[in-house]
Amino acid sequence: MTRRTTIYDIAKELDITAASVSRALNNNPKISESTRKLVLETAAKMNYKQNRLALALRSGKSNNVGVIVPRIDSNFFASIIRGIEEELYSVGYHIIICQTHEDAKIESDNINTLLNAQVDGILMSISNVINENNDIMKRVVDKNVPLIFFDRKKHIDGVSSVTIDDFEGGYLATKQLIDEGCNRIAHFTGDQSLEIFQNRTKGYKKALEDNGILFDSNYVFQIKSNVDAGRLAIEKLLSLENPPDALFSTSDFAALGAIQVLKEKGITIPEEFCVFGFGNEPFTKFMELSISSVDQSPLEMGKMAAKVFLEQINNNENLKIEKKVILKPELHIRKSSSRNSNLR
Amino acid sequence: MTRRTTIYDIAKELDITAASVSRALNNNPKISESTRKLVLETAAKMNYKQNRLALALRSGKSNNVGVIVPRIDSNFFASIIRGIEEELYSVGYHIIICQTHEDAKIESDNINTLLNAQVDGILMSISNVINENNDIMKRVVDKNVPLIFFDRKKHIDGVSSVTIDDFEGGYLATKQLIDEGCNRIAHFTGDQSLEIFQNRTKGYKKALEDNGILFDSNYVFQIKSNVDAGRLAIEKLLSLENPPDALFSTSDFAALGAIQVLKEKGITIPEEFCVFGFGNEPFTKFMELSISSVDQSPLEMGKMAAKVFLEQINNNENLKIEKKVILKPELHIRKSSSRNSNLR
């Protein structure tokens, strides 16, 4: 195992100093063309590779960005990460992944560790908690480390965000159910400390209101995003004296759980009951009874978050920008909510 | 924005030298208890955090490991990454993600960039190519950077690997189909330059042989891992004069495509046709007609790969170890291949 080539090795080889080598390699004008050529050739010959750690120490920039998500093994977050990686890799950034498992303590740990590793920016989706960790996030901003929220955000001065229009997603999904003739529309939502769920629920309510349907709080369940939670909640809904005839779930998994129970009880979908999910998880289109869902274009969201980060980095240091990007949600209308057409 | 505290700041505060501060912080015995106590207190008070970049430059260790996968937005790879992250985060490593998109050029780029970023190890699943990139992988080994393959591997001296027993997975899945009474079993496999697909196919053949069923190459298709490829291939199979009565697919997605076509043609599953997939993708258990599949325990695989990396790191530098871990595959037998029992 041979030691890697440094600029000092090149300097010695050519009997010049490391400073000149550095200048030659960095397109510094204060170097003669002949020397530059010689250095470049020798560098190639000696297989020189810039030591990023040395550069990082001197410049204070690591060329790494941290990405914090609740978990990585979900299609949604994985797709976002893919988008971020694809956008940033080509401009020389590496991404470091951290998972919070929705735990505020781990989340603040993650932030601290990333700051300590001197990442050049942090892109994150916050975990399910109210007002915790605000101080540490402010510390990130104070340190002039770009902080960008995607999907799950909260308001903190100086923090940009990329989200979809959850209100519109909720509105459109509910509207589609109404258009199919449903008027007793149940709703599964998530942790109301998160704006995304608040907004989807607001969209749901507004759609009801705009169409003259009275909001009924008995139809609304705040549940976790998994199949069993959906099963449990639909059971309760079906035991109401006036059970619903449709469901808008902010989670595809909970929607699936509901569908399972409905079928077990012999309730036909979409004829007797329509279902709309949220997230456009891969399985929604694979089902024999494909599930309608709101797509959040996670790939796009990741790319956009990366772009916002790059803008922020390339901005004048002292000019704090706070950009809010809101992507449009896209309805994928499938069998579970299509009484009229014949969709595959 | 205040500058971060360094050991020099602490030294100045206490009127000692940075060397002493460093010794105090690192449990070096060559320091008095009183000084150590003073330093620790002052460090805490001044909110000192070790600068990992400086440490990295001096030690040549970045405390980062690189993880290279074909793509991150697949449940399988995302789960592996999750396992790796969970195992390594607690011991102070960060993981850097790269995607190859199955492209050999990008793969070698990734390796080079990671080496250049001085990662302390590389954990990867190789892309779909024969014998390319062997040289660069050997270079990784030469540089004494631990290299660990997971799932998709090839033989390179000094490289450890963590895989599942693909042969057994193929064998058991095929055997199960035979046990259900099928004897014209078709097979979808993948790129034969990858050991995983070779081995699954070998397992398939051996199961046929052990059960007195003649191997028929007309029943074997080498296809991509997606729904449409599965649809296309099953069409061809069904047009054979003696069409198969079962399918063992090394891809859950292709299995799904096949199932779609079979149902469209009115062929009942599992009564007339049994299907076994591979990968245990989340959707396989969500389907109304749930799909039998071989589980590869990706989370476990990721954790194991991380453990092998740690072993390698903590080993005597000069002692090259090459560890091969083979995990047991686990059958998840579901409706698509269960004629006899009533599974959900």
Place this chain on the structure above:
DNA sequence: TCAGTATATGTAATCGATTACGCAAACATA
């Protein structure tokens, strides 16, 4: 020819931490 300017290169500090080496004081031993 000589001052003035450009151009190319070298010198040395810097980023922050670790550590081999050396020295002084304190203590032990005969």
Place this chain on the structure above:
DNA sequence: TATGTTTGCGTAATCGATTACATATACTGA
């Protein structure tokens, strides 16, 4: 008391690259 051994701490080099500043050389024009 003289000598040897610990103990605790400072000095300075090191990791590899960048860059402000200094300096030497070449070139310009009157």
